[in-house]
Amino acid sequence: MRARVSLQIEASYSEPTRSANQVLRLTPRPFDGLHVLDWFVGVEPVATLRRSEDGFGNIVHSCSHAGPLEKIVITAEGLVETQDVAGVARGLNEKQPLDLFLRPHEDAEEIAAFAAKELGGEKDRLSRLHLLMAALHEKLNHAPSDAAPRPVADVFADGEGSAREIAQVLVAAMRAQDIPARFVSGLLLDGAEGAAFHAWAEAYIDDIGWIGFDAALGFCPRDTHLRLAHGVGFFGAAPRRAAISGYAEEKVEKRLTISAARQASWQIQQ
Amino acid sequence: MLARTADNIYWVSRYLERADFLARLIEASNRISALPTAYAAKQDEWTSVLIASGADETFPEHFDVANEGNVIAYLAFDPRNASSIRNCIEFARTNARAVRTALTVEMWEHINSAWIKLKSFEGRNGEPTAIDREALIGFLDFVKETSSLYDGFAYRTMLRNDVYYFSRLGVSIERADNTARVLDVKYQLLLPEHEPLGGSVDFFQWSAILRSVSALTAYHWVYRESIKPWNVADLLILRPEMPRSLISCYGEVVRWLDAIGNQYGRHGDPQRQARAIKRKLEGASIKEIFQSGLHEFVDGFITDNNGLAGAIAEHYLLG
Amino acid sequence: MSQFFDEMTNGATEPRPLYDRIAEWLRVSPPALLDSRREQAEILFRKIGITFAVYGDKEAAERLIPFDIIPRLLGRDEWTRLEAGLIQRVKALNMFLTDIYGRQDILRAGIVPSDLIFRNECYRPEMQGHSAPHDIWTHIAGIDIVRIDEEDFYVLEDNCRTPSGVSYMLEDREMMMRLLPGLFSQHAVLPVDNYPDNLLASLRSVAPPHCPGDPCIIILTPGQFNSAYYEHSFLADKLGVELVEGRDLTVRDDVVYMRTTEGLKRVDVIYRRVDDDFLDPLVFRPDSALGVAGLMGAYLAGNVTLANAPGAGVADDKAVYTYMPDIIRFYLGEEAKLKNVRTWRCREPDSLKYVLEHLSELVVKEVNGSGGYGMLVGPHASKEQIETFRQKLLSDPDGFIAQPTLSLSTCPTSFPGGVAPRHVDLRPFVLSSADGARIVPGGLTRVALKEGSLVVNSSQGGGTKDTWVLATNAK
CATH class of the missing domain: 3.30.1490.270 (Dna Ligase; domain 1)
Structure with a gap:
């Protein structure tokens, strides 16, 4: 689908802050399922946005502001064309070996036991992944939120979590099964309630490559999933990380607008 | 120099000066409360000590009665009181440790030894009910000595650069604040209606005020007459030869801020504010001060002094 | 005790020639003299405030590391062998790190299993594809060495992150010269006091290329509640550089500045004593208050040098340790001069x-x-x-x-009322710089004070000794 995406993040501080530093992963990287026609990231007050590529191949912008500062507004917008490729993320610049994505997840004993139980004797890797996604979709209630994720064990015990929390649980479950798995952050193009950002997991299968699994929604990413970044866990793929000097509280508001892009048409004189 | 280093140096001085002041305050009040009832309005003494030391707000959270034992325990040894002598020395040492290398070896070793010695007093005097008066005097002497020696080592061993200036600046700002606090709490006693009538109980209050800023002997050298309340106020506010008077403190404040400004080649808000406060003191006479209200004058000074401390922090210490 | 190599006697009745004078001194010194020297040392150390914090031990928040006044001796011939082995080892460690974060030849050659590297938390994917300035990753390495006989030195552990202990090496020497000047002057002891100078020179040599003239070098400490804070302040003092905490620094447009009383000042080289995890809340642990937001961005942009480099910890992993002989062979085509302990x-x-x-x-x-x-x-x-x-x-x-269980060598150690052999190890410090490696002759000798104990760590009741490398040979 072709969509015009506009995301605005407004961070305001309870008292003027002396400085702020940010790292933004708000620029989608094209791959087989995604064509980026144009994309723009901006920040207000104006600051130099430096673009680089991180250790995973994500496109990163970083910037710093000197205070006193009461508010920062970040805008990411552009025109993209997505395709339903059954969740397969092919054509990215892969920089890291699979072993990195097998790092055991901390405090995931319960999740590992759950995964083992749910899978029974299923041998086929792809089927196992689908079973895991379905089982966790069943077990965990999706409560959209953009808050920083809690530890996986807490989310699992609670039975409810945001998309990013559920994605982390799924990653932990996949790794417990000795399947390379990673965290993906992105946006939903068909409108999201309660949260601007979405997240899912990707697992690796020989001969196919990385495939996305969205346990929050219960299906593999479609053309409604706009992929932004991936990492070992949430923090390596977080759409925005920010730190300020001082003790001010940060309040963040996000606004995501998506409009199905119209075909270009000639303007005609009335 | 690192802004935080300046901040730490400045606060080491402030805490040690405060500890010294608290020790003198307790000592002076101790004398009053030792007098027979006829000579002093006892019941208020310890409350006013709490107010002068800024501990009156938190004290009721921990004690019911403001009696001698409770107040001394709270002011001297209580870790729950942010400005207890114990905490002042502890904080001074923590600040010093954070910038150990900016201090001279003598200063650091002295303050570290004092901190170690503090622990030995704590063991014996931790209980609020039973204050051992003899041990208390030993402790208060130790505190005064700690501050004086630190000052002495600073004077004798430090390079005369910004590190030294910030250290001295801390002493002067804190000292001005302490003197002003005593004036603020005891100002009624200094008002004209308290005309001395031979052997008034107030005599002991006035001498206690002088003692708390170690000016009792100085008073007699300066005025060569018996203690009069307006002279006490004059001595503590306007006498440049009296090292704890407000005007004397501001002579120092301006001096050190100018030294800092000269070294950095830039004078700013702190320098301007300090000079303005000094000018105000220089232009005042004790008569006018009494006419327009001693309380208002001291109040205004405390606000100005705090304002300057804020400007110093903003300009130099936060970086 | 015969099962252990005693560095003074080697099991014989007569001391090894190296220890002649020490043995004589111990023979003629009345126990009371040793006791008084030991007490003097403790008073001095406490006064200077050389303390360290012990994790999980609130009562003794600041404790002294016990200091033993009997020095530990090495002959020049022994040191020469050790030194060559250390330089070889650290060179290989740096090449290994360059390779791991670069081409990964050693993994492709199947020398070291790839999962060992990438599943290790100390491997930092953020550093992949980045080279450290001058290909130096571990500017300051502490290699723990043990002896079990007169011939060989064994490496017990490599420390490539933020090895500590060098302040004890220097302070122990000062203490010995002050307490036992007579004994000291009887031995021709090679000096160690040029270590701070060497460290400064090493740090200067790795300053970013754009840096004009005099680079601004600082030491980054987690703060005074860190167990090694004394050392951080000691080094800052000896190097004549600022000791900063994370909150003293700020990053603007990929350049690191420190906050001074005169405004912001640009920083070029950071000798950081803060672990990777806490360096930068935007890249590593988000809850870290010890680090500097944006520091990694500045580092990756080449505007500041971090020593040691982030991610260097993957080389001192105890599992990678077991491959060190193969790693040395792979990069240098040489056999390891220092042996590994069987693992x-x-x-x-x-x-x-x-x-x-x-x-x-x-x-x-x-x-x-x-x-x-x-x-x-x-x-x-x-x-x-x-x-x-x-x-x-x-x-x-x-x-x-x-x-x-290694039969660690023993050295005579003084206790109230007597002298007895105790187990020791040695941590020399190897500095790597753009113009080669530097090591001062000596290191930190750690001694297990409990009888029979083999654990020399200061957090577990170990003490320290001054290490004298003599101008004369052991044999």
Whole structure:
């Protein structure tokens, strides 16, 4: 689908802050399922946005502001064309070996036991992944939120979590099964309630490559999933990380607008 | 120099000066409360000590009665009181440790030894009910000595650069604040209606005020007459030869801020504010001060002094 | 005691020639003299405030590391051998790190298993594809050395992150010269006091290329509650550089500045004593208040040099340690000059089986542990401790290695009322710079003060000794 995406993040501080530093992963990287026609990231007050590529191949912008500062507004917008490729993320610049994505997840004993139980004797890797996604979709209630994720064990015990929390649980479950798995952050193009950002997991299968699994929604990413970044866990793929000097509280508001892009048409004189 | 280093140096001085002041305050009040009832309005003494030391707000959270034992325990040894002598020395040492290398070896070793010695007093005097008066005097002497020696080592061993200036600046700002606090709490006693009538109980209050800023002997050298309340106020506010008077403190404040400004080649808000406060003191006479209200004058000074401390922090210490 | 190599007597009645004068001094000194020197040393150390914090021990928040006044001696010939081995080893460690974060030849050649590297938390994917300035990753390395006989030196552990202890090496020397000047002057002791100078020169040599003239060098400390804070302030003092905390720094447009009383000042080289995890809340742990937001961005942009480089910890992992002889051979085409202690990798099923069968004889260590925490010393462990470790090993074999209980050498050590042999190790400090490696002759000798104990870590009741490398040979 072709969509015009506009995301605005407004961070305001309870008292003027002396400085702020940010790292933004708000620029989608094209791959087989995604064509980026144009994309723009901006920040207000104006600051130099430096673009680089991180250790995973994500496109990163970083910037710093000197205070006193009461508010920062970040805008990411552009025109993209997505395709339903059954969740397969092919054509990215892969920089890291699979072993990195097998790092055991901390405090995931319960999740590992759950995964083992749910899978029974299923041998086929792809089927196992689908079973895991379905089982966790069943077990965990999706409560959209953009808050920083809690530890996986807490989310699992609670039975409810945001998309990013559920994605982390799924990653932990996949790794417990000795399947390379990673965290993906992105946006939903068909409108999201309660949260601007979405997240899912990707697992690796020989001969196919990385495939996305969205346990929050219960299906593999479609053309409604706009992929932004991936990492070992949430923090390596977080759409925005920010730190300020001082003790001010940060309040963040996000606004995501998506409009199905119209075909270009000639303007005609009335 | 690192802004935080300046901040730490400045606060080491402030805490040690405060500890010294608290020790003198307790000592002076101790004398009053030792007098027979006829000579002093006892019941208020310890409350006013709490107010002068800024501990009156938190004290009721921990004690019911403001009696001698409770107040001394709270002011001297209580870790729950942010400005207890114990905490002042502890904080001074923590600040010093954070910038150990900016201090001279003598200063650091002295303050570290004092901190170690503090622990030995704590063991014996931790209980609020039973204050051992003899041990208390030993402790208060130790505190005064700690501050004086630190000052002495600073004077004798430090390079005369910004590190030294910030250290001295801390002493002067804190000292001005302490003197002003005593004036603020005891100002009624200094008002004209308290005309001395031979052997008034107030005599002991006035001498206690002088003692708390170690000016009792100085008073007699300066005025060569018996203690009069307006002279006490004059001595503590306007006498440049009296090292704890407000005007004397501001002579120092301006001096050190100018030294800092000269070294950095830039004078700013702190320098301007300090000079303005000094000018105000220089232009005042004790008569006018009494006419327009001693309380208002001291109040205004405390606000100005705090304002300057804020400007110093903003300009130099936060970086 | 005959089962251990005693560095003074080597089991004979006569001392080794190297120790002639020490033995004589011990013979003629009345116990009271040693006692008084020891007490003097303690008073001095406490006065200067050389203390360290012990994790999990609130009562003794600041404790002295006991100092033993009997020096530990090495002959020049012994030192020369050791030095060559250390330089070789650190060179290989730096090449290994360059390779791991670059082409990864050693993994492709199958010398080191790739999962060992990438599943290790100390491997930092953020550094992949980046080279460290001058290909130096571990500017300051501390290599722990033990002896079990007169001939060989064994490496017990490599420390490539933020090894500490060098302040004790320097202060112990000062203390000896002050307390026992007579004994000191009888020996021609090679000096160590140029270490701070060497360190400064090494740090200057790795300043970013754009840096004009005099680089601004600083030491970054987690703060005064860190166990090694004394050392951080000591080094800042000796180097004549600012000791900063994270909150003293700010990053603007990929340039690091420190906050001074005169405004912001640009920083070029940071000798950081803050762990990777806490360096930059935008890249590593988001809850870190010790680091500097944006520091990694500045580092990757080449505007500041971090020593040691982020990610260097992947080389001092105890599991990678076991491959060091192969790593040295792979990069340098030489045999390792310093031996490795025989090590069983519990990740290998055969080894695991052996280890489980011999727990009561072995030392079992966590691959990622440090400082003697989470370590089992089989011969000294209770039945319950052994059982606890058996369970740990079974549930996470990858997390552990095992080594034989080493017969660490002993040195005479002074106690109230007497002198007795105690086990020692040695941590020399190797500096790598753009113009080569530097080591001062000596290091930190750590001594296990408890009788029979083999754990020399200061957090576990170890003490220190001055290490004298003499101008004369041991043989």
